[in-house]
Amino acid sequence: MSFTRRQILAGLAGLGIAGLGASGVRYWLGRPNEATSHDYELIAAPLDVELVAGHQTPAWAYGGQVPGVELRCRQGERLRVRFINQLEVDTTIHWHGIRLPLEMDGVPYVSQLPVKPGEYFDYDFICPDAGSFWYHPHTASAEQLGRGLVGPLIVEEREPTGFVHERTLSLKSWHVDKQGAFTEFSVPREAARGGTPGVLSTVNGTHAPTLELPAGQIVRLRILNLDNTLTYRLNLSAGEARIYALDGNPVEPRALGKEYWLGPGMRIELALKVPAAGEEISLRNGPLRLATLLSVDSGESEADWPSKLPANPVAEPDLQRAEVLRFNFEWAGMVSANVEQTGTHTFWQINGQAWDINDKTCADRPIATLKKDGHYILELRNLSQYQHPIHLHGMTFKVISSNRRKIEPWFTDTYLLGKNETARIALVADNPGVWMFHCHVIDHMETGLMAAIEVV
Incomplete structure (x- = not known):
């Protein structure tokens, strides 16, 4: 194993990062002035957010938002991210679902040393598979994921898929009280059972949002379970939806059916046929509404279902000799x-x-x-x-x-x-x-x- 990528920062000057002072834009995902060593700079830092109306929660954010900023690259291309730790604790990034070299996997004392406060680490790897993935720490995970250090990573297919519209929906429940203060992320009696659940559900960091979708169109919904604990029983109150991919890997398109159980870390890609303008569909966890999908006039002619997605280049196991x-x-x-x-x-x-x-x-x-x-x-x-x-x-x-x-x-x-x-x-x-x-x-x-x- 090599730790040559891990460097100590004497300061953030010279990295091409603007606005890191006490005011202005402090946390962001941006391109450096010199893109010879990396393409993006991703900062982890404290950020107060309003999860509960009228109250501030002391979250930890990637790129100035919770869940973290969406990263994108194309299948087969190299993703080069300079990760900068502006927290007061050690951390790393694990790229969940990506088949990458060990030294990029983000597990402390296995693939790399922890990234200490004020340090950076250059993650550099090829994304061989298209699909919906995500990133998070593998250090003090209950607290760090619980405080908001989770984010989507979308790897786009090499060629157009037939989907014109898409939305990424990051599901996360928060361990907060009615004043927005964090409660315990792990309670022993719960850890010994099903796990310690959060109590406030959010989609893209907002409780029960209304999301507008174009009427008459087929929208690719990338739904990611970024939760510490909860398995979601995903279902729709109405409308027609088909499953196109599970955990980043294409499947033969089929109807969503009554519900799909999406455990922590899992992802599902649905094609939703958006109804006529003005109609609403509830995205639900069992009977509980997670978000309202509102159809709005798009001015576009009605779309057809895309063909199935191309398979990823995963080796087929030989069951006879396994x-x-x-x-x-x-x-x-x-x-x-x-x-x-x-x-x-x-x-x-x-x-x-x-x-x-x-x-x-x-x-x-x-x-x-x-x-x-x-x-x-x-x-x-x-x-x-x-x-x-x-x-x-x-x-x-x-x-x-x-x-x-x-x-x-x-x-x-x-x-x-x-x-x-x-x-x-x-x-x-x-x-x-x-x-x-x-x-x-x-x-x-x-x-x-x-x-x-x-x-x-």
Whole structure:
């Protein structure tokens, strides 16, 4: 591993960043004066935001907004981001769902050292797959994601897809009280169950917004679950919608149906046929309204459904020669012995091993070692009564079967493992490195439900 990209800032002068004083535009995403080393400068910094009407919440923001500013690049192109840490704590950026080199993965003490206050780190990688992805820290995750350090990353297809209109909808619930003050991001009794939920739902940082869409058009809705904990039961009150992609990977277009369960870290791309001007559709989580989609006159003729999206260049696993590995996700049934010294609990484990977030050497003891370019089937067994969105860094896998529901195989990086469910996923281990394998309910991850898988 190389840490040559990590540099200490003597100050922010010379980076081509304007307006970093106490007044004016302090936080932004912009292009530097000299684009020889990077294309964008992304700042993480404190920002007061009005989540609860009439009250300020001391959030942490990427690019001056929460959720963070939307980053975009084209499939196959290089994304070069100089990340500047203006917080008072260490942090990193993990690029969720992107198949990239290990040194760009953003896991402290595994792929890089933490980016300290006043420092920067240059992230530089190719985006091989088109789709909807996102970025967030992998340091003190419950607090840092909880305070707002999440943001969408959209990788556009190489060629036009037939979609003329699109909207990105970032879903996040906030751990705040009625005065907008943060409450606890992780409560032990909740972490030992389904996770600690937030209480204020937002879409793009606003509670129950009204979003205008062009009448008669097919709009690509990129819906991202950037929540610490909640699984959304997404549904629409009316209208016709078809699923075009799951977690950044195209699927054969099909009707949305009654609802789709979108776990933390997961994404879905819908094509919505917008009704006549003046009509409204509710985007809901079960019976609860998340946003109102208002049709407005566009002056455009009615559009047709686009063709299915082109497949991403993910290697197809050979199930006939694949080696089978089994992973049990289970409650540990105890509190860690060092909780009084560290404040850290252990509630969860994988194959009898619990990850200790205070131990910087955990990744030195991977739970499995895969041969590069080997074909594998991973059997995921949930031995608990709670759902676990299981996420694998660095690689994309194919969901092939479940004992609880019918599976139409698809490629993904995060699978929502239901209570008492056994699912089988398959992959080609084509990306060398030590990769995190964890539940994306953040306080499950931080209380043991994470491991490392090594590809050599």
